[in-house]
Amino acid sequence: MTRLPLTLKELGGALFKAFRLRSTPPQPGETLKEWGNRAIGPAVTSKIISTAMLGIYASDASELSATSILGRLFNRNQITVKGKLRGTVSAEGGLGVLLSNLRSHLLSRGVTIQTSCHADSDTVLAARSAGPVILAVSAWQAASILADAAWSPALKLLAEKLSEIESIGLVSLTLFFNSKPPRLGFGTLFSQTPPHGEPDGILGCLQNSEIFEGRVHQSSHAVLHSETWILGGRSRGEVILEHSDDELLKLIFEKRDRLIQSQSHERLVGHDISRWPRAIPFYSTAHEQLLPELDNVVDGTILFGNYLGDLGLASILERTRELSRKVNSI
Ligand SMILES: Cc1cc2nc3c(=O)[nH]c(=O)nc-3n(C[C@H](O)[C@H](O)[C@H](O)COP(=O)(O)OP(=O)(O)OC[C@H]3O[C@@H](n4cnc5c(N)ncnc54)[C@H](O)[C@@H]3O)c2cc1C
Incomplete structure (x- = not known):
């Protein structure tokens, strides 16, 4: 494990190319690996870009769409909202607090929230009379809802396109330990490509208790450290999902003992x-071609979700501004 996986020569070459990066935007249909090799060189592409994107998109750079992932960085018209805070921020107490406060805020403004309800094509049909319908479910759930929309051939066609989006399987393990490892930080991304990495399906590990305060609670066992490990992905997802809990822990502890802290098993106090x-959509070049057809208002219905170009929560929230403009323009 290393903080900087580049040699001095590779770093020098990359810095030189980085100055001209703005003038090398990704081309339509280009994979992330092809763009990286062209724009910043193979060393940075294989050792940094591929590993970092594997940790987010859970797919190899040779299969990911460069335009979908990096396009917004090169688009001068892209809306970006400048926040007041800098660095890594989160709601105090975690994302659950953000959601419960959002809920209270909406209720105070007269919004009706129904939970534990299963929307289907009839729900969409009934809601249409009151105005545009925003379908904020996953691509494959939207495909299944709209496939039954017998009253709209256009929505049925949209369902067919949505069903072409592939999903990627992931497993997450949050582990609690009674001691901190010697090397502390934000976390680690693991390459899956030899010789730098091992193709074991372990994509990354976040040291939660080092990133934000209040992520470990004192209990009868002293919990001093918490980590979340993410496994699976495009190539290993199906196999990893079949693993039992014990097999998953064994797989992680073998790596953790070797690279992070010995005797992981004895230090574990909870998991x-x-x-x-079907964790996240596969941001492939085929998905990139589908995108323009999904971003329209079809028969009063608007799709919204992590398969429309933004996978992360911050960008999805940012996209809601665009969404409200779209709704108001109907
Ligand atoms: C393991 C993991 C780790 C991640 N880590 C991060 C991270 O660190 N940072 C980050 O920014 N992003 C992260 N992501 C990605 C991010 O969480 C997702 O991209 C985001 O939550 C997707 O939001 P969404 O609104 O598109 O879909 P969802 O969050 O999937 O919301 C869709 C909702 O629709 C509901 N629904 C579906 N069908 C119906 C129906 N018929 N009727 C009623 N309701 C229905 C579902 O129950 C669900 O609640 C992670 C994702 C995973 C899986």
Whole structure:
């Protein structure tokens, strides 16, 4: 494990190319690997860009669309909202607090929130009489809802396009330990490509308790450290999802013992495992071609979700400004 996986020569070459980066935007249909090799060189592409994007998009750079992932950085018309805070920020107490405060705010403004309801094509049809319908579910859930929209051939066609979006399976394990490892930081991204990495499906590890305060609670066992490990991805997702809890812990501890802290098993005081068979959309070059057809208002229905160009929560929130403009323009 290393903080800077480049040699001095590779770093020098990359810095030189970085000055001209703005003039080398990704081309339509170009993969992230092709763009990286062209714009900043193979060393930075394989050792930094590929590994970093694997940690976010859970797919190899040779399959990811450069335009979908980096296009906004080169688009001068892109809306970006400048926040007051800098650096890594979160709601005090975590994302759950953000959601409950958002809910209270909306309720105070007279918004009706229904939970535990299963929307289907009839729900969309009924809601249309009151104005535009925003379908904020995953691509494959939207595909299944709209496939039954017998009253709108255009929406049925949209369902067909949505069903072409592939999903990627992930597993997350949050682990609690009674001691901190010797090397502390934000976390680690693991390459899956030899010789730098191992193709074991372990994509990354975040040291939660080092990133934000209040992520470990004192209990009967002293919990001093928390980590979230993300496994799976495009190539190993299906296999990893089949692993039992014990097999997942064994896989992680073998790597953790070797690279982060010995005797992981003895130090563990608690764990929480989540399996996400259809966790995130696959941002492939085929998906890039579908995007323009999904970003329209079709029969009073607007799609909204992490398959429309923004996977991260911050960018999705930013996109809601564009969404409100779209709704107001109907
Ligand atoms: C393991 C993991 C780690 C991640 N880590 C990060 C991170 O660190 N930072 C970050 O920015 N992003 C992260 N992401 C990505 C981010 O969480 C997602 O991209 C984002 O939550 C997607 O938001 P969304 O609104 O598109 O969809 P969702 O959050 O999936 O929301 C869709 C909602 O629709 C509901 N729904 C579906 N069908 C119906 C129906 N028929 N009727 C009613 N409701 C329905 C679902 O229950 C769901 O609540 C992570 C994702 C995963 C899986």
